Amino acid sequence: MGAIEQQTHIQDAGWTPLLLVICVTVTIGTTVPVGYFFGVLNAPAAVIKRWCHEILDSEYDTESDADDLNLLWSFIVSVYLIGGICGSCFGAWFSNKFGRKGCLLISCMLLLISALLFAFCRVTKSLELLMLGRFAGGIASALIFTAQPMYLLELAPNSLSGSVGVFTCIGVTGGILLAQLLTLPELLGNEQLWPHALAAYALLVLLCLLPLWRFPESPRWLYLIKGDTAGSEAALQRLRGKQACVQQELQQLQYTQSNMNKAHTLSQALRETQLRLPLLLVCILQASQQLSGINAIFFYSLSILTEAGFSASFATWLNLGLGSFNLCASLLSPLLLHRFARRPLIFISCALCAFSLLCMSFALYFMLSTQSLALRYVCIVFILLFILGFQLGLGPIAFFIGSELLEDAGRPVAMSAGSLFSWLGNFLIGMCFPLLQSVWSSFAFLPCMCVCIFCLLFSWRYLPETLGREPKDVAPLMSKGLRSKVN
Incomplete structure (x- = not known):
């Protein structure tokens, strides 16, 4: 009998269609763009450097040598990382204040704003828009790294923690590969189209934004942080589909709440x-x-x-x-x-x-x-x-x-x-x-x-x-x- 109960428990705690769709959609819409940011400047670097040199000469009336250009390029590359450092400092507050899904939705908005800045930087001949786009993307990426693993792990049963946890890494590596592919000179990595190469990830964000809006919030956040017991039960019902499993997890959350300190x-x-x-x-x-x-x-x-x-x-x-x-x-x-x-x-x-x-x-x-x-x-x-x-x-x-x-x-x-x-x-x-x-x-x-x-x-x-x-x-x-x- 114990073996049968254990088998039933494992079956109840397995994958469901909704959980799989959430993992794939959230990965495509959030962590793939993060990986894209990491890899997008590698191949078209020489092309963008030439544009920076032209803008410095024509718009800023500055004669730049190779050392000045390398210093500017280092800042363009690293300002994304600076944005990531800044975003990490308040990632925990955002995740607790707006929820795991809410934090991801905010990140998607920042990613779209960043893509708009990239798309218009060449037309407006503005180095500032290029840098602001990288900085905003860094903040969004830091919020994603904080909230996305928590969101997926808190949606999944404990038996799948390792399986859903790796979607972050898969998304990043997939984004790097996508950036390497789209920035080939034969595609978008050329003199005319490089701004579109920088902003191309926005299509993935837009594709996943509406489904993400409709996905359930983390049941653990709803129950333990927000105190919304009914909302947590409804989210678990959508995710698990079986009432026995839902009640068991609610009992676990109740026990956790009784022994949990404040955030x-x-x-x-x-x-x-x-x-x-x-x-x-x-x-x-x-x-x-x-x-x-x-x-x-x-x-x-x-x-x-x-x-x-x-x-x-x-x-x-x-x-x-x-x-x-x-x-x-x-x-x-x-x-x-x-x-x-x-x-x-x-x-x-x-x-x-x-x-x-x-x-x-x-x-x-x-x-x-x-x-x-x-x-x-x-x-x-x-x-x-x-x-x-x-x-x-x-x-x-x-x-x-x-x-x-x-x-x-x-x-x-x-x-x-x-x-x-x-x-x-x-x-x-x-x-x-x-x-x-x-x-x-x-x-x-x-x-x-x-x-x-x-x-x-x-x-x-x-x-x-x-x-x-x-x-x-x-x-x-x-x-x-x-x-x-x-x-």
Whole structure:
């Protein structure tokens, strides 16, 4: 009888058509545009730089040399990351004030405003519109990174937390690939159409905006934060469809509410010993995800490939192939995270990333010194191995681990703080990697390797296993801070 009840429980807690539609729609309308922002400036950089040079001369009466133009371009690239850092600072407040879905709707509005600024920057000959568009997109992306993982995880039953959690990573990798494809010179990445390339993601936002408006809000937010019991029950009824399952989850929410503290601010969370280690884990995993080298590869992939001796046209298509492999590897994540524990996946991921970066650095060094044609392809093999290792654990798990480590009161703060560290890591890579590359050449990836090793050791010591566990069951394992023993 117990086995039959357990089987029924698992069946009730599985996928439903509405949940699958929500996951796909929200991913296409929010995280794919975020990935698009990451990859859209890579291929058309030279074209946009020439336009910036013309605008400086004609509209601002400024004679700019190569150094001035590179400084301006660095700011155009990094202002998106600055917007992300700013957005992360109030992501938790937005998620609690307007709800998870409400925060995503606000993000969509900001993305559309950003697209309009891009579309008109060339016509109006305005560098300011281009920069404002990047800044607004950064704020929207930070809100998405805070709210989207929480929204999907709070809609899904506990048995699917890993499966729905990876949609964030899939969306980002899909957006990078879409940007690489649309910014090919044969499509939108040319002198006439580059503003449309920057704004093309708006079609996805518009396509998903109306369905998103009709989707249910997070039942946990409605019940625990807003106090709307009837609204929470109605949302669960739409999501689960079976009254027994709905009543069971409502009972769990009632129990959680009776034992839940008020929503935390970051300063309040840091004063509570039992929350410090979970917050630290979320921040370190998010920062390590960005500092691992994945963004260095995709930010500067064209320059790396041309430095390896490939022609510019071949390097562009090869870069598109890397983006395709990145997306395919991310599609393995739902299956892996549904079946395998988080800790071993993180360990394997970090170890494989560190090994790949070490081997790639030496392969690049010997290739440049010997001009060996064979070593070009060895470098590509290690880049592919790194991408595969990243998507095994470090890529997807970092996005949603905060929702599995912390209960409802501390969850928005943790996700917002993790997002902040993610953007800071991204900004650091964007600013420092070119300098490291100019000084250390092929060995510029070694600091990224050290980050992967540190993340492996810290996770081995402090990261508890969360698969199949409620946050309330995981919390006691981290209650003593850095003196905790998770095994």
